[in-house]
Amino acid sequence: MAKYADSREQNMEIKYLHKIWSEVDKKIPLPEGLTGDALLPRLEGLEHPKPVSRKIRFSPPIFSWKSGATYAAALILIVALSSLIGRGDRTSGLIEGVIEPEAAPEVLSEGTETAPREDSADDAAVAQQDPAGTEAGDLDHGSVAVQEPSQRSEPATEQTEQAEADAPAVVEEKAAIGGQSESTLLSENETYTYTYRTNDMTDPHKAGIPLTVNIMHTSTGVLAFEIDLPEMDAIVDHFVYGETLTIAGAAAGNGVVLETYDLTHIGNPALVFTHRQTGTYLDSRLYKNVIGLFTYAASPVDPGCEVLALQGSTEDGMCIVSTIDLDTMQLEQKAFSGASDNVSVYNLNAYLQYSGEKTEENEQGLYVAHIRLNGVEIELREEPEEEE
Amino acid sequence: MVIDAEKIELARLGDKESFAQVYESIAPDLYKVALYTLGNAYDAEDVVSETFIEAYKGITKLRNTGSFKPWMMKILSIRCKRKIAEYVKGKNVFDIDGFITTLPDEGNISAEVSEQITVMEALGRLNPQERMIITLSVLQGYTTKDIAAIMGSPQGTISSKMHRTFAKLRKMLNNDSV
Numbered sequence: 001m002a003k004y005a006d007s008r009e010q011n012m013e014i015k016y017l018h019k020i021w022s023e024v025d026k027k028i029p030l031p032e033g034l035t036g037d038a039l040l041p042r043l044e045g046l047e048h049p050k051p052v053s054r055k056i057r058f059s060p061p062i063f064s065w066k067s068g069a070t071y072a073a074a075l076i077l078i079v080a081l082s083s084l085i086g087r088g089d090r091t092s093g094l095i096e097g098v099i100e101p102e103a104a105p106e107v108l109s110e111g112t113e114t115a116p117r118e119d120s121a122d123d124a125a126v127a128q129q130d131p132a133g134t135e136a137g138d139l140d141h142g143s144v145a146v147q148e149p150s151q152r153s154e155p156a157t158e159q160t161e162q163a164e165a166d167a168p169a170v171v172e173e174k175a176a177i178g179g180q181s182e183s184t185l186l187s188e189n190e191t192y193t194y195t196y197r198t199n200d201m202t203d204p205h206k207a208g209i210p211l212t213v214n215i216m217h218t219s220t221g222v223l224a225f226e227i228d229l230p231e232m233d234a235i236v237d238h239f240v241y242g243e244t245l246t247i248a249g250a251a252a253g254n255g256v257v258l259e260t261y262d263l264t265h266i267g268n269p270a271l272v273f274t275h276r277q278t279g280t281y282l283d284s285r286l287y288k289n290v291i292g293l294f295t296y297a298a299s300p301v302d303p304g305c306e307v308l309a310l311q312g313s314t315e316d317g318m319c320i321v322s323t324i325d326l327d328t329m330q331l332e333q334k335a336f337s338g339a340s341d342n343v344s345v346y347n348l349n350a351y352l353q354y355s356g357e358k359t360e361e362n363e364q365g366l367y368v369a370h371i372r373l374n375g376v377e378i379e380l381r382e383e384p385e386e387e388e
Numbered sequence: 389m390v391i392d393a394e395k396i397e398l399a400r401l402g403d404k405e406s407f408a409q410v411y412e413s414i415a416p417d418l419y420k421v422a423l424y425t426l427g428n429a430y431d432a433e434d435v436v437s438e439t440f441i442e443a444y445k446g447i448t449k450l451r452n453t454g455s456f457k458p459w460m461m462k463i464l465s466i467r468c469k470r471k472i473a474e475y476v477k478g479k480n481v482f483d484i485d486g487f488i489t490t491l492p493d494e495g496n497i498s499a500e501v502s503e504q505i506t507v508m509e510a511l512g513r514l515n516p517q518e519r520m521i522i523t524l525s526v527l528q529g530y531t532t533k534d535i536a537a538i539m540g541s542p543q544g545t546i547s548s549k550m551h552r553t554f555a556k557l558r559k560m561l562n563n564d565s566v
Contacts, residue, residue, distance in 0.1 A: 024507075039440045341556075
């Protein structure tokens with residue numbers, strides 16, 4: 001087998017895997033039961049909902065109260081954006097910062113001019129194809145719609161042409177805000193919409209702050225507040241509970257940071273709880289008022305953390321589990337030595353899969369440890385319970 | 389692969405045959421993603437047929453014909469998640485014989501097939517979610533952003549999971565190649 005070395009770049013790994021894997025892949029036939037003809041009879045009797053007509057959706061009576069409210073919201077948004085762009089030092093500083101060749105050579109360089117145009121075209125195409133941010137309606141929330149990979153690389157498609165036509169304006173807009181990329185939707189409810197964005201390190205107002213969370217009023221789209229996250233390189237999960245917003249992120253350097261903000265006074269969110277945990281992020285969940293956070297660490301865990309050994313394990317890693325009660329901010333933490341980084345997390349239970357000693361009963365040496373999360377209590381159960 | 393936009397429009401209007409035809413153009417990809425994720429043909433067939441029906445019910449919500457395939461992938465991803473949740477205690481059986489269908493007699497395995505078996509065995513040791521991420525990335529060519537949208541997870545989560553999964557694969561394949 002070809003050497004699979006650490007020094008290979010990830011794209012080389014993908015190419016390598018693709019080469020081997022596609023040989024297997026192309027020999028897998030589609031089962032006869034999954035052809036279109038075979039499945040067609042299963043649609044018999046299904047009611048087909050009336051398609052959503054865009055003409056109907058976008059041509060309400062012009063002066064109805066609904067359209068009036070929409071226009072008012074749009075007007076407020078435009079005014080707010082205009083005032084932000086026109087706000088003295090910051091904007092002018094940003095524009096100056098960006099048009100400097102050192103700050104954004106790719107924008108000014110002739111040879112690389114097409115790069116941001118393509119990015120912007122892609123952004124515009126995404127926005128154009130799914131202005132509502134999701135296609136699947138009642139399915140899981142999707143922050144963006146996705147294009148077919150093959151279509152993304154076809155400049156001749158109608159969407160891309162349209163997007164390219166819009167591209168210069170988008171590039172200019174990005175330059176005006178210091179090269180910050182577009183926001184990613186975290187979640188929204190009736191009151192607030194939560195998004196985050198990565199900051200451009202050339203932005204003098206956000207230097208050293210990798211991420212910023214924006215909280216906007218859902219009804220108007222007006223920005224209510226920004227929360228800068230200097231401690232995080234990437235957001236891995238977030239939870240909205242009552243009047244609090246908790247963000248879990250990969251800490252700069254190592255570990256996971258969890259920060260809880262009290263949003264009672266939305267104009268001035270207060271950081272009420274911070275928790276740092278060793279290891280790489282595995283999973284997290286919010287159940288009722290308790291957050292569960294799971295990380296994997298190869299090294300010893302934080303001092304003071306109770307360590308439990310998994311029976312018969314031959315692994316040398318640790319799974320660290322923390323629970324935080326968002327009502328009382330009580331924290332419990334336990335570490336399980338001999339764990340792998342394979343964990344399945346549910347509301348009340350988590351299952352750690354790990355390799356252990358091979359026995360006659362367990363020839364493969366695969367074990368599963370059952371962790372019960374009872375409120376903030378973390379309990380290791382030796383034998384997993386039978387499924388109810 | 390070209391998906392017939394006209395047929396998707398007809399499907400949106402309720403034409404079942406057109407829907408079946410556009411579905412069939414992406415059915416092999418849907419099936420394989422489900423197969424690699426869930427590890428066995430029975431569950432994969434289940435989720436693909438459920439996806440077919442679910443998609444037909446919701447086809448009117450599809451606003452852009454160009455995103456038909458990722459939209460279907462998203463429905464498939466949700467179905468796969470539900471199937472995985474049913475396993476509860478880590479049923480993670482990766483039926484390698486179902487993938488390598490042309491195994492020669494024992495003792496006469498070519499280097500090429502041996503390599504394929506090694507990669508499939510390594511995939512089998514990943515958990516279903518990791519396999520889905522890797523399949524969407526390596527075989528289907530989706531970006532991290534696309535995969536995050538398909539799987540309904542934050543992009544940062546997918547990015548870190550993909551990084552970890554590649555590291556695991558690298559470790560496993562290194563050990564096997566020694």
